[in-house]
Amino acid sequence: MCHCGNYEKYTRRDFLQKTTLGLGAFSMASLMDPGLMARNVMNNIENAGPHFAPKAKRVIYLFQSGGPSQQDLFDYKPLLNKLNGQEIPKSILGNQRLTGMSGGQGEFPLAGSHFNFKQHGQSGAWVSDLMPFTSEIVDDLCFIKSMYTEAINHDPAATFIQTGSQLPGRPSLGAWLSYGLGSENENLPNFVVLVTKDKFGQPLYKRLWGNGFLPSHHQGVQFRAGKHPVLYLHNPPGVEDADRRSQLDVLKQLEEINLENTNDPEIEARINQYEMAYRMQTSVPEVMDVDKEPDYIYDMYGPDSKKPGTYAANALLARRLIEKGVKSVQLYHQGWDHHGNLPNAIKVSCKETDQPTAALIKDLKQRGLLEDTLVVWGGEFGRTSYTQGQLTPDNYGRDHHPRCFTIFMAGAGVKGGFTYGATDDFGYNLADNPMHVHDLQATILHLMGLNHEKLTYKHQGRRYRLTDQFGVVNHNILT
Amino acid sequence: MIEILGKLHPALVHLPIGFILITLFYEWYKGKPSVSLWGVSTLSAILAMGTGFILLKTGHFEGLNMFLHMIMGVVTTVITFLLFLAKMRDGSLFRGQNTFLKIALIVVLGIGGHMGAELTHGEEYLPLPFQIKSDSIIDYSRHDTIILYDDIIQPIFKAKCNRCHEDGDARGKLNMTSKEGLLSDKFGDPAVKPGDLQNSEIFKRISLSTWHKKYMPPSGPDLTYGEKRVIEWWIRSGGSFTDNVKMMSPPDDIKELLFEEYGIDFTKKSFYEKAEVSALDQSVIDKIKSKGFNIGTLADNSNFVDVNVKGHSSEWTSERLQSLLEAKIQITWLDLSDSDFDDSHSNILSSFPNITKLKLQNTNITDATLENIVNMNELTVLNLYGTNASDQSIDNILKINKLEKLYIWQTKISEEGVERLKQGNSALEVIGASTL
Numbered sequence: 001m002c003h004c005g006n007y008e009k010y011t012r013r014d015f016l017q018k019t020t021l022g023l024g025a026f027s028m029a030s031l032m033d034p035g036l037m038a039r040n041v042m043n044n045i046e047n048a049g050p051h052f053a054p055k056a057k058r059v060i061y062l063f064q065s066g067g068p069s070q071q072d073l074f075d076y077k078p079l080l081n082k083l084n085g086q087e088i089p090k091s092i093l094g095n096q097r098l099t100g101m102s103g104g105q106g107e108f109p110l111a112g113s114h115f116n117f118k119q120h121g122q123s124g125a126w127v128s129d130l131m132p133f134t135s136e137i138v139d140d141l142c143f144i145k146s147m148y149t150e151a152i153n154h155d156p157a158a159t160f161i162q163t164g165s166q167l168p169g170r171p172s173l174g175a176w177l178s179y180g181l182g183s184e185n186e187n188l189p190n191f192v193v194l195v196t197k198d199k200f201g202q203p204l205y206k207r208l209w210g211n212g213f214l215p216s217h218h219q220g221v222q223f224r225a226g227k228h229p230v231l232y233l234h235n236p237p238g239v240e241d242a243d244r245r246s247q248l249d250v251l252k253q254l255e256e257i258n259l260e261n262t263n264d265p266e267i268e269a270r271i272n273q274y275e276m277a278y279r280m281q282t283s284v285p286e287v288m289d290v291d292k293e294p295d296y297i298y299d300m301y302g303p304d305s306k307k308p309g310t311y312a313a314n315a316l317l318a319r320r321l322i323e324k325g326v327k328s329v330q331l332y333h334q335g336w337d338h339h340g341n342l343p344n345a346i347k348v349s350c351k352e353t354d355q356p357t358a359a360l361i362k363d364l365k366q367r368g369l370l371e372d373t374l375v376v377w378g379g380e381f382g383r384t385s386y387t388q389g390q391l392t393p394d395n396y397g398r399d400h401h402p403r404c405f406t407i408f409m410a411g412a413g414v415k416g417g418f419t420y421g422a423t424d425d426f427g428y429n430l431a432d433n434p435m436h437v438h439d440l441q442a443t444i445l446h447l448m449g450l451n452h453e454k455l456t457y458k459h460q461g462r463r464y465r466l467t468d469q470f471g472v473v474n475h476n477i478l479t
Numbered sequence: 480m481i482e483i484l485g486k487l488h489p490a491l492v493h494l495p496i497g498f499i500l501i502t503l504f505y506e507w508y509k510g511k512p513s514v515s516l517w518g519v520s521t522l523s524a525i526l527a528m529g530t531g532f533i534l535l536k537t538g539h540f541e542g543l544n545m546f547l548h549m550i551m552g553v554v555t556t557v558i559t560f561l562l563f564l565a566k567m568r569d570g571s572l573f574r575g576q577n578t579f580l581k582i583a584l585i586v587v588l589g590i591g592g593h594m595g596a597e598l599t600h601g602e603e604y605l606p607l608p609f610q611i612k613s614d615s616i617i618d619y620s621r622h623d624t625i626i627l628y629d630d631i632i633q634p635i636f637k638a639k640c641n642r643c644h645e646d647g648d649a650r651g652k653l654n655m656t657s658k659e660g661l662l663s664d665k666f667g668d669p670a671v672k673p674g675d676l677q678n679s680e681i682f683k684r685i686s687l688s689t690w691h692k693k694y695m696p697p698s699g700p701d702l703t704y705g706e707k708r709v710i711e712w713w714i715r716s717g718g719s720f721t722d723n724v725k726m727m728s729p730p731d732d733i734k735e736l737l738f739e740e741y742g743i744d745f746t747k748k749s750f751y752e753k754a755e756v757s758a759l760d761q762s763v764i765d766k767i768k769s770k771g772f773n774i775g776t777l778a779d780n781s782n783f784v785d786v787n788v789k790g791h792s793s794e795w796t797s798e799r800l801q802s803l804l805e806a807k808i809q810i811t812w813l814d815l816s817d818s819d820f821d822d823s824h825s826n827i828l829s830s831f832p833n834i835t836k837l838k839l840q841n842t843n844i845t846d847a848t849l850e851n852i853v854n855m856n857e858l859t860v861l862n863l864y865g866t867n868a869s870d871q872s873i874d875n876i877l878k879i880n881k882l883e884k885l886y887i888w889q890t891k892i893s894e895e896g897v898e899r900l901k902q903g904n905s906a907l908e909v910i911g912a913s914t915l
Binding site for chain 2: 182184367479
């Protein structure tokens with residue numbers, strides 16, 4: 001007789017909890033019925049939300065990986081140009097942690113931006129001439145100039161802003177949204193990830209869109225450019241659709257036997273994923289088929305938008321996915337990590353992203369989708385006001401700076417033409433209304449109708465949240 | 480100097496309590512009295528009583544509870560002294576009343592001690608299981624029903640001040656439980672001088688440095704920043720005892736505080752956040768789902784539902800749409816976009832009175848469909864992009880008074896039509912008219 005599967009149904013911790021909490025016979029009943037055990041003991045309820053009427057039903061997160069320089073894009077600091085080349089005052093520098101890359105520098109000369117700033121729109125938001133398309137839509141944007149984070153390097157900072165913890169292992173924002181709100185379209189994943197192709201820089205890794213300890217069907221599914229958007233989704237040569245169907249049916253029967261014996265929720269997830277993959281064989285090519293998009297749409301998103309895998313093409317795809325009811329779409333664009341040669345390198349990043357970002361927001365707006373779609377643009381941290389490496393008349397660089405950075409949001413429930421928070425005149429420290437990464441996460445969940453303190457998942461003996469034990473919803477930026 | 484003796488009272492009262500109990504126990508256990516123990520009890524009782532009088536004199540106490548406590552103290556001392564006398568006379572005195580006196584002593588000592596503890600630690604120091612808290616729960620969601628004084632200011636006082644400044648025990652001769660007490664100036668500046676922050680004693684005391692000897696409260700939890708700010712705003716704006724929060728039109732920073740501390744939400748509420756409807760039966764929800772719709776309540780405290788078409792593309796039959804009629808009261812967001820919905824099905828729309836957001840974009844509807852939406856009195860968002868709606872619908876659209884946003888990209892509505900819309904409803908935002 002084999003008992004091997006049995007003791008994995010409940011852990012020693014579960015046993016002790018159930019029997020020592022004085023629930024005696026009642027708890028024994030659930031020990032006898034493993035179905036109760038596997039599903040109820042954890043008290044994890046899928047699709048428990050919305051907790052209150054949502055403003056946003058979908059979110060598109062445009063992640064600018066590497067840390068865009070706020071001083072060269074949105075956070076206008078004329079003082080830096082005035083004091084260009086002078087040492088940053090000790091009182092401003094403080095004794096904040098610096099990276100090993102610039103921390104050893106003998107001097108920290110301030111670097112003024114090489115780019116011209118102008119005020120735009122009725123709201124008079126400052127945007128540099130690096131972002132000509134974004135500056136046209138500032139009246140739809142909500143800038144947060146006082147974001148700050150705790151991590152100083154890419155890996156922990158990106159993990160922090162995407163999963164709420166610097167350490168790997170927690171579910172990402174999109175996974176939490178899927179867990180809390182469920183899906184509107186069973187033919188497509190609830191959380192889709194689009195990474196700009198052929199970009200280099202700081203690595204991206206699946207944990208940024210992973211499900212952590214949440215059931216695995218909540219993880220982000222990466223769609224690739226080219227013939228096979230989702231790897232291994234197509235039938236190999238010689239396998240007909242009917243063959244695939246009958247194979248899946250037999251597999252399902254086997255899995256169900258296994259599920260009966262072990263009650264492992266991961267088996268259920270696996271069955272569902274096979275079924276979804278089967279449906280995606282038709283739904284994915286349909287949503288990825290951008291040939292029918294009219295030319296004026298391609299003109300809006302810019303020349304790159306016809307090249308699959310570019311940020312522009314991904315932005316267009318994001319809209320198509322949103323239209324089909326996908327809850328979260330996350331774009332990643334690498335290459336914002338401008339330690340040196342910033343004036344030239346940032347031009348490239350802006351050229352690749354500025355027009356598509358603005359086009360996406362305009363496109364969503366004219367279709368009425370911005371009404372209930374939230375768009376978030378931002379990186380994992382900001383950059384220093386002093387130069388990293390040599391400051392020359394035509395060159396400078398900026399190091400990582402977690403103390404302040406700028407992001408913007410648009411759409412459902414956030415004020416348009418609004419700027420929240422401020423940095424000091426040096427663009428180095430927070431001066432007004434700081435907003436922590438956890439506050440941003442709490443606010444995004446709030447817009448989606450979720451109370452960040454109620455959206456929990458019990459794992460390893462305690463309940464986890466996206467915002468851990470922190471985070472305050474920022475009502476100032478909400479309509 | 481003499482004040483210090485008064486302050487010793489709360490400590491010294493424990494002496495007679497202890498000695499008297501020991502004496503009684505000794506007498507019961509040994510079966511014979513100890514004159515010296517009774518003597519010590521009497522002395523300690525006199526000491527406690529004496530310091531009590533000094534405290535009463537120097538501490539500005541007032542109120543019925545204080546008076547009763549004093550009486551109990553005096554009676555305790557007197558009975559102890561009488562019993563001491565009786566024992567000294569070898570039991571010849573009060574032979575008949577001995578048991579009665581001892582029982583009376585225990586009762587008076589117990590009540591007097593309890594009252595003293597209440598005066599020192601506040602009325603709720605001893606949480607007894609049979610004490611029922613009578614506080615009613617305040618509904619903070621409607622700010623025109625929240626009386627600032629009754630529902631916010633007095634509860635702050637109750638939690639942080641009234642322990643010492645109450646009816647039965649008004650220290651500093653200040654009773655903070657009533658309007659009269661707060662406005663009374665019989666002991667210097669009044670606690671609250673409406674409109675005059677500088678001369679309102681309460682505000683002065685709570686805003687001192689915490690180490691200042693006049694800082695209030697001297698013990699127990701301090702007032703929070705938000706509580707101090709709300710009290711400041713209340714006094715400054717006239718110290719009304721009757722106005723509701725909405726009438727007082729708080730400035731933005733106070734609104735923010737009231738939201739953070741009390742959850743009073745001043746943001747504009749949508750129809751579906753204010754109105755209430757009955758809950759849908761699960762069987763109806765299941766039925767609608769089986770017809771190819773996504774349906775879910777807007778929130779876990781709302782019975783309104785949000786309905787859209789699964790996958791946004793499907794074959795339409797009247798029968799499928801008919802299933803929605805069972806939820807016609809509850810549906811407030813209806814999204815039929817990117818589907819084969821057309822005029823032939825559209826008369827069903829006239830059956831949904833509570834729709835606030837209607838999405839018909841990328842469907843085959845024409846002006847005929849829009850005949851059916853004129854009775855949607857709560858409609859605020861209407862999306863017609865990618866339909867055949869034309870200028871003929873403008874009169875119908877203008878009949879919807881509450882409409883705030885209209886999406887008309889890729890429709891047949893002309894620039895003239897947009898002008899007419901804007902003139903007819905100045906609050907209407909028309910999006911997608913020409914180039915954005």
